[in-house]
Amino acid sequence: MATGPTTPFHDLDHVNALPRVSGLAMSPDGARLVTTVATPSSDGTAFRAALWEVDPTGERPAVRLTRSAKGEAGAAFDGDGDLYFTSARPDPDGEGDGEPRPALWLLPRAGGEARVVLSRPGGVSSVHAASAAPAVFVMADLMPGASSEDDDAALREERSKAGISAILHDGYPIRFWDHDLGPGQPHLHAVRPVRPRRGDAAAPGTVDRAASELRDLTPGVGPALLHASPQVAPDGSFVLVGSQREVGAADSCSELVRVDVRTRRRRVLATSPDAEYFPGPVSPDGARAVVGVETRSTPLEAPRVSLAVVDLASGDLAPLAPDFDRWPIPLAWFPDGRSVLVVAADDGRAPLFRVEVATGAVTRLTDDDAAYSAACVHPDGGTVFGVRSSYGFPPEVVRVDVASGEVARLEGPAERPRLPGRLVEVETTAADGVRVRAWLALPRGANRTNPAPLVLWIHGGPLGSWNEWSWRWLPWNLVAEGYAVLLPDPRLSVGYGQDFVQRGWGRWGSEPYTDLMAVTDAAEARPDVDETRTAAMGGSFGGYMANWVAGHTDRFRAIVTHASLWALDAFGPTTDAAHYWQREMTPEMSVANSPHLHVGEIVTPMLVVHGDKDYRVPIGEGLRLWYDLLARSGRPAAADGSTDHRFLYFPDENHWILSPQHARVWYETVLGFLSRHVLGTERPQARGLGLEPPSDSSDAGVPG
Template sequence: MPETAGEPTAFHDLSAFLATPRVNRLALSPDGQRLVAAVQGPNADGNGFVSGLWDIDPTGVNEPRRLTRSRAGESAPAFSADGTLYFLSGRENNDPAAGEHDDEGPGVWALPERGEARPAARHPGGIAGFTLARDAGVLAYTAGLLPGAPDAEAHGKLRKDRAEAKVTAILHESGITRFWDSDLGPDEPHTFVRTAGDGGPAAGEGNGSAVDAGGQGFVSDAETALSPDGTRVAHTRFVHGPVPEGNRSVVVVADAATGEELHVVDRDGYEYGAPLFTADGSALVCVRELVATYETSFSYTLVRIDLPGGAESDLLAGFANWPLAAVVSPRRDDETLWFTADELGHSPVFRRDPDGTLTRLTASGAYTSLCVAPDGRTLYALRSAVDAPPTPVRLDAAAPDQEPVALKAPGAVGRLPGTLTEVHTVGDDGFPLRSWLVLPEGARAERPAPLIVFPHGGPQTSWNAWTWRWNPWPFAARGYAVLLPDPALSPGYGPRMHERGWGQWGGRPYRDLMTMTDTAEARPDIDATRTGLAGASYGGYMANRIATLTDRFKAIVSHASIWNLRSHQAETDASVHFRRVFGDPRTQPERYEEDSPSLAAERIRTPMLVVHGAKDYRVPVGQGMSLFQDLQRLGVPAKFLYFPDEGHWVLGAAHARLWYATLLNFFDHHVLGTPWHRPELL
């Protein structure tokens, strides 16, 4: 192993690193006095993760306090109008007075400030997500109905009949059949609404009312909203086109009591999602996507939809980057909104005033889970960065380029085994390029560090936030520098960054990556003779593409990667997206043939580690298997790390530890020349 400096950190022990608590969601009470976080950690068996809820002091004075604990865990915290805390959980209902329920899957639970949690909504097969009205006792949740089932009771009976008959078959008549790592069907998501007087949303099964407000496709709690008074519900709907290329997502506004459709947000050439009602309920704010074509990249903006008329206006006209998340002011007299967007290796918070003025509130870091105080003067959020895990922070809701106030919370990682810097260069077309570079402790001209290059996935993503799956710091702890480059197609660099790489996955982005690697290797603290590369998803595709174009790297890791573009287009759950970008392979084969790594397999000389999960539907496992078979056929040194029960991401705690150990040992062997060490349990 390479020599490292300083005392060991959490990143020197993979088990300790993966056991670090992970803060992943915030909720603020209506009076602004309570801030609750969902915090994830290893489960009792050590083979997965479970989430619990914690009270975080908004003033930053008091230590965090754990609120919930169960084997099933609790997630998705949200407050109702009366201050009751709601959450999702698959925990059992131990109330002896409770009736029989189909307890498979999570339900919505309510936890008063004093007292025990009680079930608030259940549904046979479980609830996918929920939302609460800001000013009324109304809850909306997303759950499935089997074909032919008009309500939850009939749905539960059909589920029981299928189970007793041992039927698992699904008949699809249109649309997509799989999504990321899940099979879709046989049930279809619908939105249900419960009401219960002034005492808050209905408790338990059968109390209050549950009204199907329609909906199809895949929906999460981020895709459902209630008007502040609880009288209307907005949710996304997947619409099947006359041909698959016409499939799209629209937003439906319905009467919360009757389910009657009041308005559909739909427009040719666009998709809509993430609806939010304004504080006075007079309009929706939605994310609008320009659908990609063979010639033109997709793009995102925020739009306002006036109700009931449906007049639409672009809220971010002229803004160079794509909004990722938005929240609206809770004040009825204020149309201010806040959102985040990737920008130059960060993901700042932006404020949009009613007159259209935009103010960047943060200069560094990446922000998620925005919450606005009742007076609209304070924001709470989770802040992370490449060198900092997510932590709750407090922000002034108007001050530009400020430093947030960190709040006390679980999840500190302690000292890092290195430092973070930036690397700047220009592409062959003169476009400015930047990367993050992680340097291990002790790296200097007298002892330059070996380098690992991490092409990111997407390709429409960028390196700007902490990640638990592709974290560079365990590599730094082993003595490696890690380059995190943002090549063509990365967001946060304006529309030109997309245009210069559109339609040429293995062209301009490849050249950018090589230029950024050249610049990093030219540093005196980097050993240019010992360089490896590892990528996943699009980054895995790029790893394969690079392996066919250069032998400059000592070793390459290809995770969840596309090997044969043409066969992948027919197998992936995102087939329509790939036809839009690459064209119909029968009539427009050019891009498939130009950019498919499999067509140049005989050029590969670099040792490769192939990693794939059997339940990966975005990049089906046949891609990884075909790559491994071709490498063996051609005599290229290769290994295949296969996860039969993982999908596109390696999520199991034990599997994640083995993933890191295998990659590190593979690079140690081929980049540093140490003997191969097979990880324990493999």
């Protein structure tokens, strides 16, 4: 156990209690900023979010706007400055029968308490609003056989009363990440305020936004809006969505569709069998939109992500900054309509960039060691507000001066927690001459005379990067225990150019693996790192790499593999996105890169972690890995069944371990496994697993 000053990361319950900031919404006049802050529920078994207002000037402290046991999400301002959000909190004016579903709520600009705008049996998935008009839209499921809200309610009641949970599918996919799809199908709806009748309390001719109804803008669309990501025109006259179009057996691609609000006419603006189109923000004059374009990968060609501008009258699509060798995500237009704000991973960061529409010129706006998200542009065009984080600090709301690039942290709802160490960079050159870099989190006191044991932590994706704070993969919990944690970006990572991705494509066990070993060598060469006490771990693709590492080297004393791919021949057809996997590897590639074929070479103790509700990497991968370790590995179970391997199984968790109490068990179990095999010491077992006596136990009454 590490000694010295304590931080929140020295106590996992304290880590769970840290406020978690995400998302940002700005009022049309730029005077208000609203973010979401999640904290543990009163019983400590879930995280609940609340809306907080942050002062754009940075002068006043943040103010909490909402409070409920169910929490709130999805803040959006309409053109009048009213704030909408979704919540399953009980309606104070309702009867309170049954389990509430997320409803649409309104917090008026003029003040007062939040009130329900719209409640329906199927709930509301998300809310989207126009920036220059009082127009509000929601995504909400409708039963396939329903042609009205009344039909939908009747079908849901019939299903509930009959106790039926079965779902009949006629297409693909049927699952997505952590939830089953159907029987409801996503639709885009306009929220129509109901005008009071003569004699009602409200003044005649006014709009009572506490009473609204839905107008389905996408009847008969089926399951096509699974990944719609609506973008509303400033005047609310139309909405852009990504709509799934079938392109073959059990496969689809995303095309760009314009939905006219008045006529409900749907017009396809961009479609191709070779690319996916993702709607981005609409220009201030409503004439253009910036679009995300991703080429459809093949086993030989990695996807490419770029930008385009679509003329919303003609449908003409023009590439935007085609020579920008990063993967940009469009966030907002500048008020003059001449440039677009984007974010893109870049060398272990994710800065903000300004892209000129006429020339494609790209200007980097931020130079700090941070990753930005959820950014918006002030109406004056000279200021950008956003959420930033890094592995040096969790998400926080900031103000960026466009001209100077100066970044100011605003008075937010959460302070930066004190870290148990420091963050440095490590880099090396691979055998083929390619630069490979990583973040290295070092504990306080690590030096030449007191080198820290090393944990190699491999990111998921694989098209990702260790560039922003993650509450799920938090190295500081390990640093607080005295470990140095290496966070590398091997081949396939984004932020290093297209060629960096391409060189690892379809070659998971080749360059990505050798990159990891090379940068680990570089870290171990440091005098403040103990190369004799090391471990490796990762989740999802990182778990795949952990499995591959286990079968190809014995340099590590312990390996932790979470939600990991094990036998690629079985994984491909059973994941929730088998159609994508078919474009990722040929059967021959799957054989060449499958970790399970090297199980006989595994001699390192392994901790396997898997959630039963994981649909992206199905539980079968974890079950097969566990059996193979015990029966066929180079370190199998003994004749009496004893083994150094462990399997931490979560029946109610999915690809991510989300609940606070299970996150604590995850870290306690990982730390215990590492302590035993890397440090040679024993830690108490995770609380709640039933493996330790209760903390208040005594010998009283126990037979002698």
